[in-house]
Amino acid sequence: MLNPDAKLISDLYKLKMIPTRDGYGKGLLKAGEKDERVVVLCADLTESTRSHWFAEKFPERFIEVGVAEQNMALVASGMANYGKIPFISSYATFSPGRNNEQIRTNICINNVPVKIAGHHAGISVGPDGATHQALEDIALMRVQPKMVVIVPCDAIEAEKATVAAAFNGQPTYIRFGREKSPVCTTEESPFEIGKATCFWKPTEGKKPDVAIIGCGMLLYNALVAAEELSREGLESCVINSHTIKPIDEKMIIHAAKEAGAVVSVEEHQVNGGLGSAVAEVLSKNYSVPQEFVGVQDRFGESGNPDELVEAFGMGVSSIKEAVKKVILRKQ
Amino acid sequence: MSQYISEQKIEELEMKANEARELLIEMLVEAGSGHTAGPLGMADIFTAMYFHVLKHNPAKPDWEERDRLILSNGHITPIRYVLMAMAGYFPVEELKTLRKFGSRLQGHPERERLPGVETTSGPLGSGLGQAAGYAYAARMDKKKFRTYCFMSDGEQDAGATWESTMFIGKNKLSNLTAVIDRNNIQIDGMTENIMPLESLKAKYEAFNWHVLEVDGHNIEQFVDAMEHAKTIFEKPTVIIAHTIPGKGVDFMEFDYLWHGNPPGKVKDDPDAPVPEKQAEEALRQIRTLNGKIMSEHE
Numbered sequence: 001m002l003n004p005d006a007k008l009i010s011d012l013y014k015l016k017m018i019p020t021r022d023g024y025g026k027g028l029l030k031a032g033e034k035d036e037r038v039v040v041l042c043a044d045l046t047e048s049t050r051s052h053w054f055a056e057k058f059p060e061r062f063i064e065v066g067v068a069e070q071n072m073a074l075v076a077s078g079m080a081n082y083g084k085i086p087f088i089s090s091y092a093t094f095s096p097g098r099n100n101e102q103i104r105t106n107i108c109i110n111n112v113p114v115k116i117a118g119h120h121a122g123i124s125v126g127p128d129g130a131t132h133q134a135l136e137d138i139a140l141m142r143v144q145p146k147m148v149v150i151v152p153c154d155a156i157e158a159e160k161a162t163v164a165a166a167f168n169g170q171p172t173y174i175r176f177g178r179e180k181s182p183v184c185t186t187e188e189s190p191f192e193i194g195k196a197t198c199f200w201k202p203t204e205g206k207k208p209d210v211a212i213i214g215c216g217m218l219l220y221n222a223l224v225a226a227e228e229l230s231r232e233g234l235e236s237c238v239i240n241s242h243t244i245k246p247i248d249e250k251m252i253i254h255a256a257k258e259a260g261a262v263v264s265v266e267e268h269q270v271n272g273g274l275g276s277a278v279a280e281v282l283s284k285n286y287s288v289p290q291e292f293v294g295v296q297d298r299f300g301e302s303g304n305p306d307e308l309v310e311a312f313g314m315g316v317s318s319i320k321e322a323v324k325k326v327i328l329r330k331q
Numbered sequence: 332m333s334q335y336i337s338e339q340k341i342e343e344l345e346m347k348a349n350e351a352r353e354l355l356i357e358m359l360v361e362a363g364s365g366h367t368a369g370p371l372g373m374a375d376i377f378t379a380m381y382f383h384v385l386k387h388n389p390a391k392p393d394w395e396e397r398d399r400l401i402l403s404n405g406h407i408t409p410i411r412y413v414l415m416a417m418a419g420y421f422p423v424e425e426l427k428t429l430r431k432f433g434s435r436l437q438g439h440p441e442r443e444r445l446p447g448v449e450t451t452s453g454p455l456g457s458g459l460g461q462a463a464g465y466a467y468a469a470r471m472d473k474k475k476f477r478t479y480c481f482m483s484d485g486e487q488d489a490g491a492t493w494e495s496t497m498f499i500g501k502n503k504l505s506n507l508t509a510v511i512d513r514n515n516i517q518i519d520g521m522t523e524n525i526m527p528l529e530s531l532k533a534k535y536e537a538f539n540w541h542v543l544e545v546d547g548h549n550i551e552q553f554v555d556a557m558e559h560a561k562t563i564f565e566k567p568t569v570i571i572a573h574t575i576p577g578k579g580v581d582f583m584e585f586d587y588l589w590h591g592n593p594p595g596k597v598k599d600d601p602d603a604p605v606p607e608k609q610a611e612e613a614l615r616q617i618r619t620l621n622g623k624i625m626s627e628h629e
């Protein structure tokens with residue numbers, strides 16, 4: 001059943017569809033209204049990263065850098081070093097893909113609070129194909145000391161994450177999707193950087209058979225899988241681990257202890273992403289069998305978002321299969 | 332005669348520059364690794380910066396109104412460390428800790444370790460964009476400080492340098508002055524063999540910059556150019572400073588073998604003394620150099 005504490009929309013099958021990038025655009029407006037230090041830089045992708053709402057409202061605080069992601073990271077580093085709160089917007093394959101070294105040296109070693117917004121992440125970018133489907137960005141950002149990594153699950157959470165990142169005082173990466181996706185959280189849903197939330201819990205009085213730990217838009221698939229599994233007699237808890245770094249170790253260890261098996265779900269390479277972060281926590285603290293739902297060490301391709309998610313093994317049926325497989329592996 | 336700096340002050344700075352060269356050689360020998368040629372070549376310019384041009388307060392490195400000095404080619408940081416110590420940012424004795432475990436004087440400078448270092452640098456092509464960030468933010472907030480960015484000629488190979496050059500030209504950041512150490516060497520050899528840069532002046536002009544060229548060992552010329560840059564309001568200014576790598580030590584001058592090595596470590600330079608004698612000879616030459624730097628170029 002949906003965890004009432006998470007204050008989600010009660011009917012999973014009647015959800016509004018809004019892309020998480022819209023949440024970014026709205027979050028920028030909120031952060032910009034709250035604090036004059038907030039500035040937004042963009043590398044020739046203003047509308048598709050939803051930076052244009054900020055640009056229209058605060059033109060004097062919007063900086064167009066052209067197709068120059070390395071320079072964008074550098075200018076932002078200088079501005080943050082001075083005392084501004086810069087957000088840099090581009091597609092995740094270019095930022096933090098192309099400008100990874102500038103982020104490492106001039107944002108992370110420098111330890112200045114630049115906010116990197118990586119858009120069009122995941123296979124669900126769709127028709128654009130492999131070059132534009134970022135599947136490695138979480139791994140790239142999560143290995144950098146001092147970097148905070150957030151993957152919001154829907155547009156409302158994306159807005160909250162954007163505002164929270166503006167004021168956390170740290171280098172921060174936030175990942176957004178292109179495609180419209182179900183909005184399951186509400187304004188009242190709790191959101192705190194570094195604190196995972198339980199979205200689904202077992203039926204009253206029952207123990208979970210599995211813990212599904214996910215992030216991003218696939219969390220919706222995880223919820224649907226949990227609902228279907230419960231009708232088949234398998235109990236699960238679903239955890240929204242929106243912050244990959246610092247990861248909520250306490251919640252993950254607790255879930256593993258309760259369920260004895262874990263499935264990680266992410267729209268990212270299984271190497272180095274959320275699943276890896278979960279496995280690192282568990283192998284150090286409480287080892288349980290784990291299955292990894294995600295992209296299995298290959299590049300994406302063109303197609304419709306839904307068919308790609310299915311074809312690459314991240315649909316509801318794939319999550320259910322992974323759950324059944326991991327339960328069989330329990331001692 | 333300069334209207335910006337007195338003859339007496341020039342002489343004083345030339346003496347200081349030689350003192351800086353001595354301290355530099357001593358610290359590199361102590362460290363046992365590090366770059367020699369670039370730092371020797373920029374001794375005069377950094378002396379002029381820290382003792383004449385820069386608006387700063389060594390007792391209060393985070394003073395908000397300070398000019399920002401961004402060193403893009405972080406590998407020449409030894410000469411900047413020397414001048415920072417001489418100016419009072421930290422004790423001169425600390426120079427001996429360069430590149431050692433636990434030292435604030437990292438091989439390449441780090442912002443969080445040493446107050447007065449504006450940014451972490453070393454990977455080339457990254458300083459100019461950060462300087463642009465400072466200058467852009469300063470203009471937004473109507474701040475009066477200037478931002479200075481020091482670059483090598485080798486890092487003009489880097490694509491990011493030109494992304495930043497274009498950005499600064501577009502935004503007419505006239506509160507920023509860049510200085511290129513045009514010493515014609517990089518690690519693998521002479522710049523014009525590795526990746527030809529000329530005409531550097533025409534390139535910057537094409538990107539909407541004002542370009543000045545100076546003799547980088549002539550303190551009067553350099554100071555005049557820095558002041559001149561402040562009067563150009565419609566464009567950013569770059570000063571191409573022609574310098575002699577290894578300036579002040581004859582066997583190091585113009586020799587790229589000395590780009591990335593300290594005295595005592597170069598075995599294959601036929602013009603240099605044996606490794607054990609290199610530091611001693613370098614110091615001897617520097618100590619007899621007083622007052623020569625400017626007159627040599629007249």
